[in-house]
Amino acid sequence: MTRSEAASAWDPERLPDLSGRVYLVTGANAGLGYFSSEQLAGAGAHVIMSGRNPHRLAASRAAIGRRVDGASVETLLLDTSNLGSVRAAAASAGARGRIDGVMLNAGIVHPPRTRTVTADAGRELVLATNVLGHFVLAAELLLSLTLTSGRMVWLGSMATRLGAYDPLDLELRDGYTGWRAYAQSKVAAQVLGFEADRRLRESGIPVQSVVAHPGYSVSGRTAGIHGVNMPSRRARFLDNLQAPITQSKEYGAWSPVRALVDPRIAGGEYWGPSSLTRGAPRRQTASKTSLDPEVGTRVWADCERLTGMHWPFAKAARTLRKGAA
Template sequence: MAKNPMKERDSFSMPPQDGRTYLVTGANAGLGYFASEHLARAGAHVIMSGRHPNRLAAAHDALEARVPGASVETLLLDVANPGSVRAAAASIRGGMFDRTRLDGVIFNAGIVHPPHERRLTRDGRELVFSTNALGHFVLGSELLVPLAKSATNRWTPRMVWIGSVSTRMGAHNPVDVQLEAKYSAWKAYVQSKVAVQALGFEADARLRDASVPVKSIVAHPGYSIGGRTPRVQGVNQPGLFKRLKDGAQAPFSQSKEHGAEAIVRALVDPGISGGEYWGPRYLLRGEAV
């Protein structure tokens, strides 16, 4: 079950992450990019993954330009494609990357703006549920062994699942997960996030029961929008209209750079226990609690 935040942990300064390796899915833009940047600035080795080679390369180059000396590399990964997920996981398990350990993974990739019409993946599954929930479930199972092998007396590896405040804005019980009876873009998104959060909490309970040294934590970014986010070439380039529109939402929103802080804290804060739920203090914005 999710635990309530404790006041004594509200203030946080990220400890050095030198010697640790983290995988971030959907790292070519938005929250995934800024989470990668936060981790790289702290000295971690970051594996940035994404499904578009050109966008991933642009994000990699942008991060290296903004964080001189960053230790970062890329991995092609489409979480909506089980074959791609297993191939990427095999690359990590096979030691094809510069570091042999895996200290944590952020399950960030996903569809935030679902299509208006129901769409299916190559293997016939509803696209939003498959991308946001099922793909990361498969990835987590494929990476469980390398994560567990990286556990030490001082560190328990983690998987962080990205939840959403949208789950408080509508009662969606994921029974018809394929949305075959009735589809709507909003329902597709919300029920996928209900499932993601349930998977994150249940994963921690099962890992504990099986004495597997891996923590599972759920975090959400509040209402983080691109128009309030720093401009990064090839990553976040909002036009004037979006800047004005998003700027009008300043009282109840924040940048994606700030939204990524709750996610990164869930990944690296040594005081956080598995099964906890982290997000902005004021639900939509604020420091992580």
């Protein structure tokens, strides 16, 4: 089957049977994370819905219970801006059993107007939430993913094509704006996704790292769900004015979900909507910055320095050898 045939054969509204699979989704209480969880559960997977607010997590779990017959979901407290929370959640998830994939989705979409730092480590908040927490989470789950030959999906953005990346100031200590913080965090997330793929291949570890973006997905064009998506009338009106170039959050989840579960997708691939801002998922080409190995090496080293985390590639390789013995 050619790539074009594979793309046309995939139906995002009729996913393959995922019974027996277990997926962890960060930021699962709303937006893309919620709809990704709903779609995975609807295909029979067990979904670990993670987020930092227990009440919103409970509401999102209840919503899936109402909308998906026989859904198998559980919740996990996880605040990606707090590395202690990330490590505790990873330990809990790893102890619960198999993990076939993790969707690194949680993030700040509307950053603070002024530069803000985390309480635990003093890191710039948007970078910590969108990037550093996921860097640590993926590292902590690497052994679990190795055992299942699993997959990690990093959430990118169309904003990565706008060149908002300063290699010398990842935390934006100078010239901070909310837009720069968001765009640079998404560049860094994509860079890490591709760099992780290179390092996993070099280590011989059968875990795939894939990058996906949701296009231009907005709440105002998304179905209202109590406790999950309740846009105001003004938001509905404004978002529908952009209907020719936007789509719902439900449709926005199509690309990251396919990146997570389609067995024909290989590590290092980049997926997004067919019309860039909207549409069915298809393979795309990421920005040159995202794919640059030199940038990948630099960002990886920065994340190691900022988090104190070094991925256990050697340990994962030993685990793999023991399993094969």
